[in-house]
Amino acid sequence: MSFPSDLDIAGRAMLQPLTEIAEGAGIPLQHLEPYGSGAAKVRLEAIDEMGDRPPAKYVVVSAITPTPLGEGKTTTAVGLGMGFSHIGKRGVIAIRQPSMGPTFGIKGGAAGGGYSQVVPMELLNLHLTGDMHAVTAAHNMCSAALDAHLYHGNESGLDLHRITWRRVLDVNDRSLRNAVIGLGGRLDGVPRESGFDITAASEVMATLALCTSLQDLRERLGRIVVGYTTAGTPVTAEELKVAGAMAVILREAIKPNLMQTLENTPALVHTGPFGNIATGNSSIVADRLGIRMGDYLITEAGFGADMGAERFFNIKCRASGLAPDAAVLVATVRGLKAHSGNHRIIAGRPLPDAILDENPDEVHQGGDNLRKQLENMRIHGCTPVVAINAFPGDHDRDIAAIREIAEEYDARSAVSTHFTDGGAGATELAHAVAEASEEESRFEVLYPDDMSLRDKITTVAQKVYGADGAEFSPAAAKQLDSYEANGFGNLPVCIAKTHLSLSHDASLKGAPTGWTLPVREVRASVGAGFVYPICGDMRTMPGLGKSPALQHIDIDADGEIVGLS
Amino acid sequence: MSFPSDLDIAGRAMLQPLTEIAEGAGIPLQHLEPYGSGAAKVRLEAIDEMGDRPPAKYVVVSAITPTPLGEGKTTTAVGLGMGFSHIGKRGVIAIRQPSMGPTFGIKGGAAGGGYSQVVPMELLNLHLTGDMHAVTAAHNMCSAALDAHLYHGNESGLDLHRITWRRVLDVNDRSLRNAVIGLGGRLDGVPRESGFDITAASEVMATLALCTSLQDLRERLGRIVVGYTTAGTPVTAEELKVAGAMAVILREAIKPNLMQTLENTPALVHTGPFGNIATGNSSIVADRLGIRMGDYLITEAGFGADMGAERFFNIKCRASGLAPDAAVLVATVRGLKAHSGNHRIIAGRPLPDAILDENPDEVHQGGDNLRKQLENMRIHGCTPVVAINAFPGDHDRDIAAIREIAEEYDARSAVSTHFTDGGAGATELAHAVAEASEEESRFEVLYPDDMSLRDKITTVAQKVYGADGAEFSPAAAKQLDSYEANGFGNLPVCIAKTHLSLSHDASLKGAPTGWTLPVREVRASVGAGFVYPICGDMRTMPGLGKSPALQHIDIDADGEIVGLS
Incomplete structure (x- = not known):
């Protein structure tokens, strides 16, 4: 009997009414705005009103440097959040919203996986409550205002060769990376080179993720630099008189989205900034809300700990004023073996047989990556816990090797089988995180603001x-x-x-x-x-392959979605 | 004391819970999906389940050929819908969703006006439930699939010079009208000329408006022609294997949005196809739902009766199988005087004094336009009613002249003051429409399918x-x-x-x-x-003026929207 698909598992989920989820998390119901039956927005007023609730322990989930396999960071965050209810605590999860571009491009969907998912998965992977679209609209409103400004006389003196603001769409479309716009005739704008990025790469998305209130968002939008004059002076969205309209367009998008896991754990899904040119972290407002919603707030940081967690510490926490109580580092036996450099692994292809053999030495060899990431947590004064995301067939001695590495750094470790077992598979991890969170927090950012x-x-x-x-x-x-x-x-x-x-x-x-x-x-x-x-080539607009996921996504005779998995 | 602004009036509206609105209209509550407090989507299953309810009389609202003044078609549709409750009947309104491009460009918002509005106006004018964005996303997914198809070998043999499918954005952005895309390098697509239209002009929008079910939508999307091969053979979205994904993206957008008027009349707001290159009518599915929701379904058709109503009869009714029971033709004294050709009227400027003088002869002179539009209703076998949208200061003899023109065509006429008086000002019109609807319908389309x-x-x-x-x-x-x-x-x-x-x-x-x-x-x-x-120049992407509405739209210190009016 084969393991069921994510969509099959999600389809059998017993969802609770979101009003019950919200009530259980102490959200005043007058601040809950249902969007269909699967998601609700939470008004920011709730954060202040919940201010007298004791704050949850704040736990960031990161990972070793990822391999093409993926280490299962999102599933671990979801599984850990669910795991707390199995040890008598209330977990809350904060994750990013997936981008529709890759959903229809490569992956066909992302919402955790196996028995650790946020549901309904089709809602999460498609429009959700429209935040991505609002970011697209606000960003492109600024672009239209900019080009209209050029067309109507360019009073600011913007240098056509130093315009940094492009346009965005939430689609994988390589043909939009570079374009010449403003062609046609005299009434059709000013010809110039430009192009499109994917919405997740929009500065508006990063701004939405890093703002602390609607007023703060409004001010940050005004500070956006769209380009420079010939004299080198920055020109802002405020000067284009478009920042107010952008804030109005984002007035709903700033509210975090409440969803739930397969086990009815509250999950906040909010914003989805790119992990390379932006923070790769979900929003500050979601975390500020989530921290009042339970005993442990599990927030995910994209990519490996050198990327997502470093930005979490030095950009997100700097802006929010929140301090983490513990950091989970997700590692897999196969991922550390891959870090030995002995194997060639290609996404979508079967694993090389050799990587499945018992080989604790190789784990130790590739373990240097885990060692460095553990150190990276320590230098920020954050207590790490190694989450060993276990696969069926993993060898005990290989797993033991990971535990040994953790011990070298005085770090707790725990095996988690949340993918196959849901929250029940994450109880060891939940215990370890709970213990780690009790240690006194010595969190500090890595550098001061006034360093060059x-x-x-x-x-x-x-x-x-x-x-x-x-x-x-x-x-x-x-x-x-x-x-x-x-x-x-x-x-x-x-x-x-x-x-x-x-x-x-x-x-x-x-x-x-x-x-x-x-x-x-x-x-x-x-x-x-x-x-x-x-540092290197950064793609900010993906392309579609020859047989992209979209070719297999459709509705069936009953109107149900197929091919999203 | 000056007349309050639309936003002020809307802000003082006493909204009813949409569940009550829905219950009053017989919508099974399990098919109602709330989107925030101001709007809800209605699942299409409701249409079948409500099939045993007696159908409402089906009334299309059109107008004389509009002048730069605007004749008040939307306010009349809204006012008439409200007016029915003042004569003991249940009215239901179906209108199009405004486009965000013009909202931030010229108008600053549109939702009827005065005391005849659909509310909340900021919801209606911004994202509503995200349908516009879904159309944008589905359209551009097809564009991305097309350019990926070219990039990966162009197996269909599409002629680069005969690609008709462009991209869309819901923004006024002239600089996107004409663009060269696919620039950069070998990995960045195939260079070619293309451009963007506003989302309302998307064929996907027209398709959503004209489909009768999700399966019908899926099939129509597959028939979309994106271009032609060098041999002249059409290439479809089905051949690009993207029609299924487009249907999945539109799976929520196909559900009509339920809102309400200032007087709590149910209002369906759904789709917004352009009025020149497309039908300019709201959706068939909204009308099919609305016709089971009350005694009179008032549906609006864009522009003058030669445009919106003609397409309503010959395209929309042909596709839906529904037949209208009456047609309202909105006329104003000043509009008919403008049709005399004696005045030069510019939108946004004060009216010439002469047009405000009593002059029934001039009304009769310009009345030729009304006469032709009355004839246009008659040749489709549809009973017309002239709605005289009265302004303070209109002269009785001028209004009498309009009534005389109506009588020439055996048509009822009624003065309506819904703008200043709400539904109470539309009771004469409601009575006239009720009577007209009792006449036997002899509706017929103007030409058969098989005519060349x-x-x-x-x-x-x-x-x-x-x-x-x-x-x-x-x-x-x-x-x-x-x-x-x-x-x-x-x-x-x-x-x-x-x-x-x-x-x-x-x-x-x-x-x-x-x-x-x-x-x-x-x-x-x-x-x-x-x-x-x-026939003539058709702009499918508007531009922004030198001082567009967006420059005045902002949030205030309380986070409330200003400048949307």
Whole structure:
């Protein structure tokens, strides 16, 4: 008997009315706005009204540097959240909303998996409550205002060659990456080069994720820099007089979405910023709400701990003022073996046989990656717990090897079988996280606001990535100087590099040493509130393959969705 | 004391819970899906379950050829719907969803006006339940699939110069009208000319408006023609294998949205196809639902009766099988005086003094337009009622002149003051419509399916527009031949011409004669189900002016919206 598909499992879920989920989490029902039967928005007023409830322990879920296999970070976050109810505690989960582009491109859907899912999965993977679309609309409203500004005389003196603001769509469409717009005739705008990114890569998305209130969102939107004048002066959305309209468009999208897991654990699904050029973390407002909703708030940070968790600490927590009580590092036997560099693994292909053999030495060898990520938690003063996401067929001695690595760093570890067993499979992990959360928090950000941008980048490169240092191209150096001259020097940095290595080179597994981080160029998301140095090629608009998932997604004779899995 | 703004009036509305609105209209509550507190979606299952309820009288609201003043068609539809409750009957209203592009461009919002509004107005004017965004997403998914198809080898042999499918966004953005996409490098798609239309102009929007069920939608989406091979063979969305995914994206959007008027009359707000290149009518599924919800279903058709009502009869009713019981023609004293051609009226400027003087002769002179539109109702076998949308200061003898014109055509007429008085101001109109609806319906479409496309166009031009005939450019003739060869000849025609004249020339007021309709080119919306000849310049992507509405739209210190009016 084969394991059922995610869609099959999700389809058999017994959903609770969201009013019951909300009541159980202490959300005043007058602040709950149902969107269909599967999701509800929570008004931000609820956060203040719930302010006298004791705060939950705040737990971030991250992982070793991912391999093409995926380590199961989302399933672990969901499973752990469910696991707490099995040890008499109330867990709450905060995750990002999946992007529709990849849903129809490669994956066919993402909402956790197996018996650790947020449901209804088709709602989560499609429009949900429309937040992604609102981000698209707000972003493109700014673009239209910008091009209308050029058309009506360009009073600000924007340099056509220094416009940084593009357009976005939530679709995988490589043909929109680079475009010449404003063609036609005199009435059809000003011809110029531009292009589209996927909505998840929009600065508006990052801004929505990092704001703390509607007024804060409004102010951040006004600070968005859309380009520079010929004299090098930044031009903002405020100057285009479009920031107010953008805030109005986002007035519903700022409210976190309440959903539930297969076991009726409350799950907040809110915002979905890219994990390379942005934070890859769900929203601050969702976390501020979630922290009043139970005993443990489990929030997920994208990619490996050097990426998602580092931004969680130094960008998200810096902006929110919240401090984590523990950090879960998800690791798998096969993932650590892959980090040994001995295997060639390709997504979608069967695993090489050798990686399934018992080989604790190889786990230790690839374990350098886990060691570095454990260290990365410690240098932020955050207590790590290693979650061993176990697969059927994993060998005990291989698992023991992971536990040994954790012990080297005085870290707790726990085996979790949430994928096959749901919350019942995550009780050991829940206990370990509960214990870790009791330790006194010594959380601190890695660098102060007033450190120079170069030093911030070098600090992250050296302390988190394990680099010898960072080197800056002439273009990057010039940009950094200009950003500091423009007053952006106090922003934190969000280093855009591959997520497949601690370094900038995806082929370097484990914990590479003896290398220098090459910063090719630097960009600024001034509204969202960070500067992002670019180290390598960053795709901000995916493409569709020859047989994309969309070709298999359809409705059946009963109107039910097929092919989303 | 000045008349309060629409937003002020809307803000003071006493909304009823939508469950009560739905219950009053016989909608089974298990088929009601609340979206926030202001709107709910109704599952299509409700239509069948309500099938044993007696059908409402089906009333289409159209108007004389509009002047830059606007005749108040939407306010009349809303006012009439409310008026029925003042004469002991249950009215139900079906209108289109406004497009966000113009909301932030020129108008700042549209939802009726004065004391005849659908509320909450900010919900109606912004995302509502996300249908517009779903149309955008489905349309652009097809575009992405098309360009991926080209990129991965163009197996269908699509001719790059004969691709008709573009992209859409719900924003006024002239700079996207014409673009070259696929630039960059080898991995960034196939370079070609293309561009964007506003979402309301998407064939997907027209398809959603004209489908009768989810399965019908799925089939129509598959029939969408995206372009032609070098041999002239049409290539469809079905061949791109994207029609199923599009249907999945539209699975929620197909459900009509239930809202309410200021007086708690049920209002269905669903789809918003363009009024020039598409039908300009709200959806068939909303009408099929609404017709089971009360005694009178008031459905609005865009632009003047030669445009919206003609398409209502010959495209929408042909597809739905529903037959109207009466047609309301909205006329104003000032509108008919404008049709005399004696005044120069510019939107947004004060009216010329002369148009406010008593002058029944001038009403009769401009009244030729009303006469032709009355005739247009009669030739479809539909009983007309003239709704005189009265303004403070209108002279009794001018109003009497309109009544005289109605009497020439044996048509009822009624003065309505719904704008200032709400439903109480529309009781005379409600009585007149009730009486007209009791007459035996002799509705018939103007031409049979199997008439040639040329003859269909000529028939509409002669009988509805009052032209001597139609003439076809060589390009148009070639396109018509090719459509008939491809099997599209059985489709009805949707003639794209200016809405500001019965002719193709916006400067010709009244009821021009002695002219011929010039058909410049012809396009086909095969999925939606019509062929559209183009007579004049049709803008399918508006632009932003120098001081667009968006510059004044913002949130205030309490987070409330300002500037939407």
